[in-house]
Amino acid sequence: MTLAYTPSNLDEALQILADHPDTVLVAGCTDLMVVDYAMGRRHDAVLDLLAVPELHGIAVSDDAISIGATTKFREILNHAEVQKNYPMLAEVAGTVGGWQIQNRATIGGNIANASPAGDSLPVLLALGAQVEVRGAAGPRIIPYEAMHLGYRRVDLRPGELITRVRIQKPAANTVQMYKKVGTRAAQAISKVVVGLCATIVDDSVAEIRIGAGSVAATPVRLDRTEARVRGARLEPSLADEAGRIASTEVAPIDDVRSTAEYRSFVLGRVVRRMLLNMISGETGPNSTAGSGS
């Protein structure tokens, strides 16, 4: 028998969590139920975050966007402000699983589930997102690159839950690129996923963040690649070099979906292609979009 809590507001949810710290937080359940069935796993108690109104919805301000943890990917995908100023986020929302999954799955769930193959996580890295969490001790703000501590481990303390994801509005001269290399054209899990966000000033890369998924135990920033590109002049030789660095700065593994050598290769090729597309100006949405639904 599983006990299900359906709190009517955030304070109530935090109180339940404080009183029953072993309660499993659930939202869309799109991953949880698959794993539960596969492992024959049962939970003593779950807390339904979809019941908490404060956790849901997208708030837009002049300089940022704030996405509630239980906002579904379909809602993100369809949101005008996301499409306008955060196109990479809209794009990734449309490649998570299939339509049915996008209608159920939440961004907070994607973060907390912390799969190395989670599609939205490299995009949040590239966009420099911040995660707002809250517990009995009050709120905390965690920069996204500090969120993932290890394989399927996030920086959430007992009694804390993810409330919102905040993303600063990118500058006007920022390009955003996203590429998912999946196992087929739709309904696919990533073999490599890359999000890139760069600011171009006078044909040079003033700032760049590259997030990559499925190439390590957690989603990672490509620090060495970024360091080489940051401040450099955009030219084909830079793209080639960035690709080479990217393919060697990660140590992916062989698993059921792909091989380490292919992942390294493809990561380098994708990063290189993104930089080449920046040079050629093909930076709009879908310029590097591959597999999606």
Added chain:
Amino acid sequence: MTQPPRPREVGQSRPRIDGRDKVTGAARYVDDLNVPGMWHGATVRSPHPAARIDSIDFSRARQADPEVAAITAADLPGPNVVKLIAEDWPILAAEEVHHVGEAVAIVVAPTRERARAAADRVDVTYTEVPGALTLDDALRGDPRVGGQVNVLASSNIDWGDVDQGLADADHIVEGEYETGWQEHIYIEPQGMIAIPQDDGSVEIVGSMQCPYYVQHALAHALSLEPDMVRVRHVATGGGFGGKEDFPDMLGAHAALLARKIKRPVKIVYDRHEDIVATTKRHPSRVRIRTGVAADGRLLAQDIEVVLDGGAYITLSPVVLSRAVIHAAGPYACPNVRIQGRVLATNTVPNGAFRGFGAPQSQFAAERQMDRIGRRLGIDPYTIRERNAYRVGDTTPTGQVLKESVSAIECLQEAETRTRFRERWQQFENARANAPDDGRPVRGLGLSLVWHGSGFTGNGEQRMNSPVTIRLNEAGAVEVRVAATEFGQGTTMVLQQMVADAVGVTAADIVVVNPDTVEVPDSGPTVASRTVMVVGGILVRAGKGLADQLMQFAKSDAASPIDCGPETNELELKAGQLLDESGAVLGSFSDIAAAYVASYGTLDITERFEAMPGIEFDEETYRGAAYSAYGWACDIIELEVDPDTLAVSLTDATLVYDVGKAIHPAMCRGQVEGGTLQALGYGFMEEIKLKDGAYMNDRLATYIIPTIRDTPDMDTVLIENPTPSGAFGAKGVGEIPMDGGAPAVLSAIENATGIVAAGIPATPERLFSDRMAGRVVSNDRAGSAKPAEGGPA
């Protein structure tokens, strides 16, 4: 009074009889059925590929749920064997386990959940032993655990003088080709219900292709007379061969539990268990050495076929036989040697799967033709056109192809529709000069295949299958055969063929649901034999029924028809009795009703009759391996992402000689659905092993194509009839599985220069092929070279 004859039923694409029920959900599959008092079974499976069973302890399971009952090998009432060709496949592992997922015990409980929980609480201790975990191990000579012989089956063909042919050749071309497992992914997993009867008999209800196989296997396992095992087919969601062999196993498990607890027992696998435990397509390694004349004519082929049989023999000898007979492809060659073996490994036994060995051996044959073409500078179309069988050619079994040979016609039609040669050459040129702009590169590939219809060799003569057509009490015509409907349209085509044979409309025909107490053993629903072979026997029976009724109408005192003494030739057509002028004399239904009133029901039973001159020697592999062959040309057009090597299929041109399309829409459905399954096999569907276990054992990891991965299909049905099939029809169920994979690899080669030797050609495999230098040898630069940004 004359009226225009209604169109014949054969050749019409009427809506499927079972379509509405299946689309609306009204159809009842085995898991929809509940029998009063029914319990549920679950299976305890080995986690090891090779181990001795030290002990099996049910105490934890019984403690948690005292109602649970269980069976191990020690409790069996009869021989511990699922009887197929050999008697080596245990119902439950006794002393050793030979593959991961092998059944060690079965448990039963009031609910499925409790049964599965109980299975999880059965404690089995094992001592692991070495085994042959992979085909490489087996090729090295490692025996499967238990010291069993390593070769499960072998077959050889020797035609002409291969050594002389190779010596005479201007070129010797050698290639080695590899194919992996394929899982059927029928939409409905395996499921069975066993219902014990008071008289000691048992009724089996379930998802299956071959009710009489299940009956025979269970009679053997339970030590019962066959008629004490009643097997009833219910709506079945797909088979593809996977419900030819395995239902014998699952039926035995359900029946054993049901007889033990004296209650009905249902076992239905979920998808994961179905993938883990049930048979797959045999992986293969094929080596070919071909001697070729300067003009591209084949002079000699020396072919070695090795199949991975898994842990038990199941149907491997017949799979190998078909693989070997098809291994030289649809090409004339005066000297051919084919040596085939099936080796044992400690993996799930591989069994029946659409194509039955021919997709593996023809994958190799087709890739070898591309390789020969490249060596000689001849395009894929021309090298095939030069060598393809014509009427009068002789196959490696010494069979002279006398009729219905359409290889050239299929090739030419496909060329006309695609301008293959011209565009293939364009893509070849483009590859050498491809700009690195990230845009996909395009390629075209081609394959030409043949596929023997029906059982190999004398299989049909040996089975001597009976079919029955009955005029029933209501004056309707019943078709009584064991051919099952599992989505492919059996019911519909049987109705159409018998309607025309008798001379009534399809609506006048009732196809009786296969049930061993109701229908004779007309043979299994396999080998693309239902339309061609079972249909052919039914047509004779149908004509016999019509003749008898016309005789009755003409001369019996009870006849409702006054024909007049001068009438000689009567004809039944679309339910009307016509005289030789075409005038309607009466209706079939009136005549049938009068017949039944006077004489009762009428059964016409006919058996298989071989075509004259069709003989095969199974010892020497000489003679007519099949009475007819289907022919097909597949052309695939695709794009490859130069950064990721991801393949996306854009167009498929499918030209198939089917002899006669009984129901053209469903026939195209077979071609298109089968092709998609073949394409998935070629570039997507993969099972990797880790420590003897499948890694890809769920639909999240065993990747099959979705509609987004499916190319546009231009399908052409050629009707070059054979006298050995009903209405000229040849089997169409399996041939679409043969050509897709080699055509995809041929197109990938045209696009990228990568010569992938094995399937599935996943991006990972293409990458490693390229890194290993498996590229078109005259590619100087471009995509054959490891690209910038890669780790090399």
